[in-house]
Amino acid sequence: MPANQIAPFPAVVESLSHDGRGVARVQGKVWFVEGALPGETVIVRPTKTRRSFSLGVADKITVQSKDRTQAPCQYFGTCGGCVLQHLEHSAQLILKGKTLLVALGKVGVSPVGITNPMAAMPWGYRRKARFGVRFVPKKGGILVGFRERNSKHVTPLAECLVIDPSVNSVLPRLPSLLQGMSAPDRFPQVEVAVGDNATALVFQHLEPLTTEDTNRLEQFGRENNLLVYSQSGGPDSIEAIFPRQPVLLNYTLPKFSIVVGFSPTDFIQVNRLVNQALVEMVIDWLDIGPTDSVLDLFCGLGNFSLPTARGAKRVLGVDESSSLISRARDNALHNQISNATFERRDLFRKDLGEWDPGQFSKVIVDPPRSGAIEALNFVSKRVKPRFLAYVSCDPATLARDAACLTNAGAYRLVKLGLADMFPHTTHVESVALFHRIEDTVSDTK
Numbered sequence: 001m002p003a004n005q006i007a008p009f010p011a012v013v014e015s016l017s018h019d020g021r022g023v024a025r026v027q028g029k030v031w032f033v034e035g036a037l038p039g040e041t042v043i044v045r046p047t048k049t050r051r052s053f054s055l056g057v058a059d060k061i062t063v064q065s066k067d068r069t070q071a072p073c074q075y076f077g078t079c080g081g082c083v084l085q086h087l088e089h090s091a092q093l094i095l096k097g098k099t100l101l102v103a104l105g106k107v108g109v110s111p112v113g114i115t116n117p118m119a120a121m122p123w124g125y126r127r128k129a130r131f132g133v134r135f136v137p138k139k140g141g142i143l144v145g146f147r148e149r150n151s152k153h154v155t156p157l158a159e160c161l162v163i164d165p166s167v168n169s170v171l172p173r174l175p176s177l178l179q180g181m182s183a184p185d186r187f188p189q190v191e192v193a194v195g196d197n198a199t200a201l202v203f204q205h206l207e208p209l210t211t212e213d214t215n216r217l218e219q220f221g222r223e224n225n226l227l228v229y230s231q232s233g234g235p236d237s238i239e240a241i242f243p244r245q246p247v248l249l250n251y252t253l254p255k256f257s258i259v260v261g262f263s264p265t266d267f268i269q270v271n272r273l274v275n276q277a278l279v280e281m282v283i284d285w286l287d288i289g290p291t292d293s294v295l296d297l298f299c300g301l302g303n304f305s306l307p308t309a310r311g312a313k314r315v316l317g318v319d320e321s322s323s324l325i326s327r328a329r330d331n332a333l334h335n336q337i338s339n340a341t342f343e344r345r346d347l348f349r350k351d352l353g354e355w356d357p358g359q360f361s362k363v364i365v366d367p368p369r370s371g372a373i374e375a376l377n378f379v380s381k382r383v384k385p386r387f388l389a390y391v392s393c394d395p396a397t398l399a400r401d402a403a404c405l406t407n408a409g410a411y412r413l414v415k416l417g418l419a420d421m422f423p424h425t426t427h428v429e430s431v432a433l434f435h436r437i438e439d440t441v442s443d444t445k
């Protein structure tokens with residue numbers, strides 16, 4: 001039956017879906033209910049029906065969760081950026097911990113407790129973001145913001161509570177800047193990247209910029225104390241507009257006296273303080289010492305490799321991106337690190353090369369959301385490290401990969417930690433430590 005022919009009905013919400021909707025079961029059917037929290041009773045207004053599940057909105061909350069809070073952001077409910085603002089921050093962490101344990105439980109990985117979450121800066125934490133730009137004359141012209149929930153439209157933002165404050169001060173000025181360009185409808189995206197030394201904006205454009213456009217962007221950079229770039233194609237097509245001579249952004253890992261240089265389109269961990277805690281935890285859990293040779297897979301700029309190299313005998317960082325590998329090498333040089341080398345390699349291939357058993361005693365793995373099944377198969381069967389730390393941004397692929405390590409009987413999950421990298425969103429960042437079974441008796445840290 002079409003959604004608009006079903007009258008609103010009461011439902012008890014059992015859990016939260018991966019995208020932050022309340023999950024309720026009514027007469028054998030699963031409903032995903034926007035705006036509803038676990039433990040609540042709500043009146044569901046159906047919005048879409050499907051054979052196996054249906055969608056609805058919580059029109060009224062009749063029994064309210066004790067964890068419900070007033071979302072502070074004026075755009076909450078429309079903007080798709082952070083969908084959990086109506087849940088107390090402490091409850092978000094409990095929920096993410098449960099998500100992690102449920103995912104591991106489903107694939108039969110023996111449970112371990114989760115250590116205290118690495119949490120800091122629940123607001124103003126984002127140092128990387130991509131704002132969508134739309135030209136909608138009937139809404140006043142240029143709109144800049146994040147995508148709306150469940151649609152391709154953009155929520156125009158005058159401020160964002162999770163973005164770094166340096167970006168907030170220029171966000172409201174972006175529409176008029178773009179409106180004055182020669183082809184205002186040809187700028188699909190503005191990417192922002194915040195370093196400890198500066199904030200950069202990258203203006204993606206589909207038509208060549210005129211001299212006037214470039215002058216306008218340059219002036220904007222000068223007036224607002226920003227680095228300004230243009231981008232005509234992929235990440236490598238960025239060109240510095242202000243200043244003309246590109247300035248590398250950087251962030252520090254103070255405990256290890258490391259400065260990591262990066263370009264605005266490079267991957268960096270979004271949350272500065274949580275990243276510092278995550279790096280420290282991985283190095284502590286791996287108990288890195290001067291006899292260790294460490295393999296850092298999906299190493300990016302060297303975020304884990306460089307601080308690890310401070311304490312280890314040697315580190316090999318591997319990543320598919322040649323620009324990141326080249327930047328990681330530069331970063332090693334600038335930090336006077338001579339025991340870290342970097343290699344470009346596609347880690348989704350099955351045969352990963354000539355790494356021999358015993359060559360690396362410890363391995364760090366930090367893959368994209370799709371996980372690292374190929375790399376882990378190879379590493380667990382061939383490299384056979386004693387310890388493996390897996391940094392994950394997706395519980396489902398972590399669980400699949402953890403099962404690959406543990407079900408064959410080679411590894412045991414010994415520690416699990418949650419990193420509050422993306423407060424108020426449903427993203428779950430975690431770290432899992434595995435020990436090789438034959439070594440676990442003598443190695444207990």
Ligand SMILES: C[S@@+](CC[C@H](N)C(=O)[O-])C[C@H]1O[C@@H](n2cnc3c(N)ncnc32)[C@H](O)[C@@H]1O
Pocket residue numbers: 267268269298299300301302303304318319320321324345346347348349366367368
């Ligand atoms: C989550 S990021 C981690 C980066 C780094 N460890 C850090 O903390 O900044 C994932 C990394 O995987 C790399 N990557 C993606 N696909 C890959 C592949 N097929 N082979 C190797 N590296 C890949 C990306 O370039 C990116 O640097």
